[in-house]
Amino acid sequence: MTEERTAPAVVESDVIVVGAGPGGSTTAKWLADRGLDVSLLEKSAFPRDKVCGDGLTPRATKQLIRLGVDVSEEAGWVHNIGLRTYAGREEPFEFLWPELASFPNYGLTRRRGDFDEMLARLATTAGATLYENTSASEPILDPATDRIVGVRAKDGREFRAPIVVAADGNSSRLALNMGLEKNKLRPMGVAARAYFKAPAGDSAFIESCLELWDGKPGESNLLPGYAWMFPLGDGMINVGLGTVSSTATSQKMNVREQLKTWLNGATPRQWGLDPANQVGTIGSAALPMSFNRKPAYTRGLVLVGDSAGMVSPFNGEGIPYAMEAAEMAADAIADAHARGVGGRAAEKALGGYRTRLEAEWGGYYRLGQVFVSLIERPEIMRLCTRYGLPRPTLMKFTMKLLAHLYDTSDGDWMDKTITALTKVVPSA
Template sequence: MSVRTSGRAPGQRGELDADVIVVGAGPAGSTTAYYLARSGLTTLVLEKARFPREKVCGDGLTPRAVKQLLAMGVDINAPGWVRNRGLRVIGGGIRLELDWPELASYPDFGLVRTRKDFDRILADHAVRGGATVLQGVNVVGPVIDERSGHIVGVRARHDDGGGDEVVYRSRLVVAADGNSSRLSIAMGLHKRPDRPMGVAVRTYYTSPRHDDDYLESWLELWDGDELLPGYGWIFGVGDGTANVGLGLLNTSAAFQHIDYRDLLRRWVATMPEEWGFVEENMTGPIRGAALPMGFNRQPHYTRGLVLVGDAGGMINPFNGEGIAYAMETGKIAAEVVVQALGRATAAQRERVLRTYPGILKEMFGGYFTLGRLFVQLIGRPGVMRFATRHGLPHPRVMRFLLKLLANLTDRRGDATDRIVNALSKVTPPA
């Protein structure tokens, strides 16, 4: 990966280090950087960790994410990519296998790839597209132009630089620094309390379940006698291990009092012994992370700062999927930035950049609002129990729900596509 060690002392002025600085080399940051660099803009990505690095995730990629990988030219036929046919849903004593829908807009298969590999692959792809990626660079704050109040760079520390701050300057900065997004907070952008949050915990087990044609989702998570809003998963990684975890929503009254790691241990203890989900087969610790959903940090553009991926809360409330939306918003952001920086005056550039939040709301706002209503409903144990008991026995209903929850439709598709699209369109974005 390309590495550079240039930088200035705080306050020192000079030429720009890049047209655009991208903070974070996760899926959102690397996708943004790839498209920016391919368009001819000098692009600098600053990543605080060094690859390979851990990220808490189910490692499952729906056809929506696969479409973005194909658009970037990522070789998904290379070793290490595991294909799946659809989703296996288990609950209420029923086991149902749902193939991914056959659509013109999306491929009919999903993938599994560990985040340790996946993020590195995308970062390498950004480099091949022309971006510069610096690892081990922790961004500690913005550089603000005193006259305009706009961000014009970042202050950072290299992990091999003795702790001294350096400054990187640019025409525009993209925050792709995840859920915590310290850069966004430093610019005054805080999380909205009216948006749902989730928690995911996962680990890996050496298991014969490592090779499966379906992603597997368990819809009944019990904490004693209480049915929790969320699901457990078993995703075969194809390398002798399975990613096993669970995701929970904060719409339950019990959310603040649950020991998630203990809940995962208790859940896997109910699995068949031959699957091998026992402590001695764990290949790493149980790790957890927050899931920011439904545009929980806004606006997505302000004063020279563009938000992409988890930094802007761009996780689907219906199913907790974030990678597809990280990549999609990265591509959209890059397209807007390219158009903006091609304008002749600051006022013209600002006018273009301010369209970015509206584009996101038009594409995802109504759907995410539906998702917020959905998670509020399933936060009521009676609703969750009713949905599991009466929805799962009906494959046609479940196929409709798969399209809705995974956001997989054609614009001019069948009747279920038209229903999902109409619901998203008539629901007001917020």
């Protein structure tokens, strides 16, 4: 349901979820499915747009299927069969999504504004109450325990619940107000994108360009990161670029200006980009990576998605991790409610959310930090694109690693090797 304007000044529920992006709405949906009374707060009104996320890999596709979403083309989704990559030569390299037991073999594209609203409506259909145009300005703390017991909206309304989920993005005002600062020594990405009408809009692949120059190709600096093209159907494409630094303190680039420079002289010819066909303006956003804000649970507050820095340092993907964390969080919160929120047993259940996150992704994110520190060096990037891409076996392995698409049990030798690597390194 959606709240009525006659809503009381104080709203009580079992759980408050702040932010109706993919992480927040998915959390609200899973919580409602588990029988909890959920207040889902969104600072804007739908439909509303976000910068990143139009292109979804099979990892995100799996989460949508788990939610029961109809991901057919008839339902408005554009399917892609793999990744087409440009680097080192004019003709691209093509890599199909791997055939795995754990994930489907296709990805999806859909405009972010439409995608987010679909997930929010899915949550309300499950029973959550959506409060649009509701900006949570500050946490409400119990002075006796210092636990969060609700949030106060800018318009004066109070929302009260024994557990609050912060799914309010990279800046996460809730987390900051509870003393949870970002770790500036973790990788930080930044991305910018624009929409175009172009022939590549009907491609069966999502596409990337790994040679990201900050000026004239071959005569300027090679940057860590990549550019992308996501086909959206009907001749529309999302074109953008993202760069990454090994620490937040080293992130200095004006990514919007870099995108303009790149669009004016370095895009693959096959994309058919014409500046006259740009639709709308350039948008940009930060990509917080590798659990750059911890802990993911403390004093009644659960972090999901960008608020906890759940973006992959390998490829800048955040949506599938936010959606996977949403289900983990819902499991822990439902368990805590069943045990009696506030008691020691309930706290054990909520603390298990942190443990589960680190067991699932901690080693993988740590490997990603090493990866970022390597590709920051231009000579490493040149070696990778020149000598790595033409080797099919090496690139199949690399694609599985970078896209986080491998079977953790009963997989092939590549899957077993990647799984073993994530187990032997310390958690991020």
